[in-house]
Amino acid sequence: MITETTSRGTSPRAGTSRFGRRVAAGLAGLGLLATTLVAAAGPASGGLPERWVGTWGTALTAPSLANTGSSLNGFADQSIRQLVRVSLGGSKVRLRITNAHGTGPLTIGHASIGLPATPGSPTLQPGSIREITFNGSESAVVYKGAELLTDPIDLPVSATTEVAVTLYLPVATGATSWHWTARQTSYVYAGDKAESVDGTGQTAAYNHFYYLAGIEAFTATGLGTVVVLGDSISDGSGATLGANTRWPDYLAGRITTTWPALGDPGVLNVSLAGNQVTRDGLAINSPALGDSALARLDDDVFSQPGVRTVFVELGINDVHLSGDPADRIIAGLRQLAIQAKDRGLRTVVATLGPFEGYSTWTPEKEAVRQAVNTWLRGDNEFDGLVDFDKILRDPAAPSKVLPAYDSGDHIHPNDTGAQALAAAVPLWLL
Known part of the structure; x- marks a missing residue:
């Protein structure tokens, strides 16, 4: 597993820089030869057909x-x-x-x-x-x-x-x-x-x-797509209306300006506010929350054109809306990773962010959130981890969102928080 910018199961070779190891891993994940990077000396063209x-x-x-x-x-x-x-x-x-x-x-x-x-x-x-x-x-x-x-x-x-x-x-x-x-x-x-x-x-x-x-683009620079499968944290609740300040929006901006030499994967945000890993919206009389993430895989992830990586940001609604136990949430997340990898996709997951101060928070639910995060930070089926909890939490009160990142409801990040989440995603993972 890769947590933020470190990897599990590999030992650095003498004389190999950290950046070089990241690039090599990123190229391997994209199925590219190292010579591709050398050939693409300028903005992404790489001699690839549109x-x-x-x-x-x-x-x-x-x-x-x-x-x-x-x-x-x-x-x-x-x-x-x-x-x-x-x-x-x-x-x-x-x-x-x-x-x-x-x-x-x-x-x-x-x-x-x-x-x-x-x-x-x-x-x-x-x-x-x-x-x-x-x-x-x-x-x-x-x-x-x-x-x-x-x-x-x-x-x-x-x-x-x-x-x-x-x-x-x-x-x-x-x-x-x-x-x-x-x-x-x-x-x-x-x-x-x-x-x-x-x-x-x-x-x-x-x-x-x-x-x-x-929307699909006819391009010679795009090397597939990154699909963000998430809930309201990714869907943009708390983001400024009409400003394209969801964290996947910021991620798309980073990709297109930071790594042109490797091509620009598109970012498709198929997140749904209120979405859960194992329960659909009808379970709480709200079809607009969508089918469970497990039920959405075929239509919203696997069918996307050129999908190479799925970024999973889910689980907090299973905790605070449904009060599900940790083992149910973990089993669902495991299935998301296993099924995505079975399709040849790279899988990246985010930890569950803090939410004390939100109307549904209880100490018992906090314990479930922590248990899920402990599992996510350990040995599991995902290829990479980005620790959203660590980024969003207040060091002085770890079960709460840092005030500078709080949209005001104590669970969703504001624009500044969303930008911090996007900045923490190692682009080579994608």
Whole structure:
């Protein structure tokens, strides 16, 4: 196991620098020869052919039946403009649109992608709009439970750039497939706004994603993807709305600016607030929390384009929401690692952060958290560990979040805390 920047089961060779050992391990994990690093002397090109690599992703769920808003009622003769930030750049993009949780077919009447005039703005740069087609047609039907991949779109994008995706939904959609804590604003308009640069005149704005499951970039620099499978710590609860300050966002920024010589793995954040390792949201009457992480592996992790590494940040909801014992949580985490490695993926895990001061904290639950963390720091099936607990905790009160990193609810990090988490991830692990 690798904990932060140290490795288990290997002994340093005389005359080999720590950085050299890290690079060698990173290359081995990517299945690359050492000569690749030497050949790629400049920004990542490496003589590799362009290929489709995931550059943005999210997990979508069914709406709660208790929700009478947009997620349950859906849309009719309306457009949704959604702003997301890609991780990798590329010469072209294509989108994955899902109707996984719909109650019937989803009709897309018109769709487009463009570049915001300013970060977070629904108004687009003139000339940046590209019409999205589906097998050459501007309209498409996404059948119940299905996913649709668009045609390639000639829109070059740079790494860590925002794009705006507009979907016109002419026919009543019914219940949606959505992501309930997007930390990005989606704008709703009457009628077809797919070709409109002007982003004013919205009839509603929501902190949710709808139907958009992923974006792929056509790139010669991307060496696969890192999929973050987590809960609200990774989903961005506590992060500034619309600012792309979740810790996986900061990680994507580090990757694209720090290690170009090895290529830039995309970062796909498929985390769900409230998600648990072994229990689904229905267990507490909240479908929006999603299926258990074990049940999500096939759809949200293994099916991602070019996935090479899965970063697991889970378990705290099993402790504080469900009151599960440590052995149940550990068994679930073991299965996540075993199944991912069986698919040839590298696995990295985070310890469970502190939460004293949160409404559900008890000394008994603290003991469970500590037991899980003790196991994670020991000998287990994961390839690497990043000690989120050590980073977030207050040295003077280790069961509490450091005040400088506390978003105010005593469990979720603020932007500064998220940046500290991302800075602690050894990039060679990925």
